[in-house]
Amino acid sequence: MSSNKNKNNLMDKIVSLCKRRGFIFPSSEIYGGLTSCWDYGPLGAELKRNLKDFWWKAMTRSRNDIEGLDAAILMHPQVWHTSGHVAEFNDPMIDCKTCKARFREDKLEESQCGRKPSKKPTECGGELTEARQFNLMFKTFMGPVEDSSSVIYMRPETAQGIYVNFLNVKNSSRQKIPFGIAQIGKAFRNEITPGNFTFRTREFEQMEMQFFVHPSEDEKWFEYWREERWKWYEELGINMAKLRWHEHGPDELAHYAKSAYDVEYEYPFGWQELEGVHNRTDFDLGRHMKATKKDLRYQDDRYKEKFIPYIIETSAGCDRTLLTLLVDGYDEVEIKGEIRVFMRLSAKVAPIKAAVLPLVKKEGMPEYAIKVHEELKKKFKLFYDESGAIGRRYARMDEAGCPFCITIDGDTLIDNTMTVRDRDSMEQTRMTVEEIEDFLDKKIND
Ligand code: ATP
Numbered sequence: 147m148s149s150n151k152n153k154n155n156l157m158d159k160i161v162s163l164c165k166r167r168g169f170i171f172p173s174s175e176i177y178g179g180l181t182s183c184w185d186y187g188p189l190g191a192e193l194k195r196n197l198k199d200f201w202w203k204a205m206t207r208s209r210n211d212i213e214g215l216d217a218a219i220l221m222h223p224q225v226w227h228t229s230g231h232v233a234e235f236n237d238p239m240i241d242c243k244t245c246k247a248r249f250r251e252d253k254l255e256e257s258q259c260g261r262k263p264s265k266k267p268t269e270c271g272g273e274l275t276e277a278r279q280f281n282l283m284f285k286t287f288m289g290p291v292e293d294s295s296s297v298i299y300m301r302p303e304t305a306q307g308i309y310v311n312f313l314n315v316k317n318s319s320r321q322k323i324p325f326g327i328a329q330i331g332k333a334f335r336n337e338i339t340p341g342n343f344t345f346r347t348r349e350f351e352q353m354e355m356q357f358f359v360h361p362s363e364d365e366k367w368f369e370y371w372r373e374e375r376w377k378w379y380e381e382l383g384i385n386m387a388k389l390r391w392h393e394h395g396p397d398e399l400a401h402y403a404k405s406a407y408d409v410e411y412e413y414p415f416g417w418q419e420l421e422g423v424h425n426r427t428d429f430d431l432g433r434h435m436k437a438t439k440k441d442l443r444y445q446d447d448r449y450k451e452k453f454i455p456y457i458i459e460t461s462a463g464c465d466r467t468l469l470t471l472l473v474d475g476y477d478e479v480e481i482k483g484e485i486r487v488f489m490r491l492s493a494k495v496a497p498i499k500a501a502v503l504p505l506v507k508k509e510g511m512p513e514y515a516i517k518v519h520e521e522l523k524k525k526f527k528l529f530y531d532e533s534g535a536i537g538r539r540y541a542r543m544d545e546a547g548c549p550f551c552i553t554i555d556g557d558t559l560i561d562n563t564m565t566v567r568d569r570d571s572m573e574q575t576r577m578t579v580e581e582i583e584d585f586l587d588k589k590i591n592d
Contacts, residue, residue: 156414160472161343163487167546169193169472169497170344182340182347189546190468192497192527194351197468198330200495201353204378205328205460212326212355213319217307219332225306226283226299228437229430234401235302236279239338244272250338251277256415257339282335284348300334305459307331308356309430312442312455322446323455324367326357330464342415344465351464358444358455361428364404367458368425372407375423375460379409382467383492384474388412392419402429409462411470420470421462428454471495475547490570491547493589499526500550500566500586501543507532515554518564518579522552526586544569549589552582 164170169190173183186194206214226232238251247260249267259270267274284300287293301307308315308327315327330353340346359367372391380386394406402424409421431454435442443452475490493499502519504511512532519530529548531539536553543551551567553574558564563576566585577585 156473156476157343159487160476163476163489163545164190164343164472167489182337183349184344184347184465189497193471193491193495193547194464194468196495196497197471198351198353198464200382201378201462201464202328202330204381205326205353205355211321211324212328212357213315213321215308215311215315215327215329216331217304217311217329219301219334220288220298221301221306221310223298224437225310225434226302228433229306229309230401230433231283231299231302232281235282237282237338238277239280240267240277241275242267242270242272243275244270248280248338253339280336280338282337284334284336301332302335303333303461304329304331304352304354305356305430305461308354309434309457312358312431313440316444323444324357324359324363326355328353328355330354342413344469345413345415345418347465350466353462353464353467355460356426357458357460359458360449361453361456364425364427364456364458368405368423371458371460372423375409375421375462381494382471383494384411384470388474389420390417392417400424402426411474413470413473420466421460424459424461426457426459428456430457431455486541486544488544488569489547491549493549493586494591496547496549497527498529498543498546498548499590500552500582501529501531501539501548503530503536503539503551503553504532505536505553505555509556510559511554511556514558518552518554518582521579522583522586525583526590540567550586 167189168187171185171187172179173185174180202214206212240249240251240254242260245260247267249257254267257267259265259267259272262270283302285297286300287296288298289296308329311327330351332349333352334349337346337348340348357367357371379389388411390410392408392410394403399406404425404427406422406424408419410417411420431442435454442454444455445452471491472489477488477490479486479488502515504515515530515532519528522528540551549569553565553567555565562578565574566577566582567574
């Protein structure tokens with residue numbers, strides 16, 4: 147066996163596997179697709195759901211100090227004036243006068259010419275404009291009249307929904323500082339240069355948590371959250387050698403941040419941001435308090451004075467993390483002269499936890515296997531497959547990211563044990579159905 151991961155066309159192979167196996171499809175494909183928009187297929191939808199659950203469990207259910215929220219995408223337009231997004235959520239962009247393509251100034255080196263995709267914008271001979279500001283928020287109109295008074299924005303981040311609900315959550319949950327509010331939801335940005343499959347899209351999901359602390363404790367909690375988030379990726383099963391921290395220098399810091407670190411992953415197209423951990427100070431609550439005249443300050447018996455809490459934010463991209471899992475899990479192995487593809491997803495998030503396979507389609511094996519499937523599917527997402535040679539069936543499951551295959555053979559009918567094949571070690575262990583239930587439970591939930 148030899149590993150054969152070719153960096154150059156790895157993304158093409160992943161895109162093609164995603165289509166073939168039903169992880170991700172181009173959006174509106176029968177109409178020719180829509181740039182940078184993607185649909186999650188049967189395996190992708192399960193994977194995404196599992197990933198969100200994994201985050202939600204770590205960030206809310208397993209803790210006493212974080213509450214969940216699910217705020218509306220459409221918010222009062224004034225929110226985006228107050229937050230600074232209307233004035234400052236801009237990317238400097240450059241147009242090509244020849245092919246009319248538009249590029250982000252800071253991503254010019256990674257962009258492709260509109261006419262000659264093999265060339266960079268600077269190499270194709272086209273004349274470029276000076277950089278200009280371009281607001282990334284999508285606008286639409288609320289109600290039947292389309293005029294300036296009915297302009298409304300599609301939220302470009304989920305965080306603002308949390309800030310405007312700070313009082314509601316604090317009062318209804320009776321949480322005391324330090325505490326956090328977490329939410330998962332869609333965000334929209336009219337990105338100038340979307341691309342690299344689902345890495346940068348115009349519609350995406352974020353998994354954000356805002357942690358409210360006393361101003362004197364901001365640095366302590368900032369460090370705490372950096373450590374927690376690092377551990378989360380470890381638990382998710384990401385290859386940690388491909389992760390690193392990137393500290394924002396003074397020229398990179400967002401207008402609201404005192405300090406910021408990105409978790410970066412080494413994608414086939416280079417090191418790129420996966421998540422941001424930011425110290426947003428009292429900027430957000432301070433601005434909303436000023437704009438609304440609502441008192442967003444905090445006080446309890448431990449503090450003599452009222453204060454505006456500082457916020458430590460952890461902001462991860464759901465689609466980007468999912469892409470990271472696919473890139474990280476993709477593997478090719480040569481077995482007896484044949485290249486076999488493995489999607490090495492952790493059992494914690496894998497879309498299908500186990501396949502149930504009768505060795506042959508006779509001698510009572512399918513009937514027994516169907517019973518095993520019926521029993522275990524009460525707890526786990528499984529897949530039953532009786533068609534084709536067992537080797538082919540294993541190979542299909544390996545590509546689909548399924549960590550275990552349960553095979554019912556002749557001995558099963560005698561002693562009620564079946565083999566459980568581990569996708570990564572390829573080891574096979576005999577277990578009863580009760581043992582398999584415990585085994586899967588541990589692999590998924592521990
Ligand atoms: P970038 O520099 O890549 O544009 P950003 O610094 O603007 O990202 P944040 O505003 O910090 O990103 O958003 C937090 C997270 O949301 C990012 O780390 C990323 O995982 C995700 N995210 C942001 N923009 C996109 C996008 N266009 N497509 C997919 N995910 C995104």
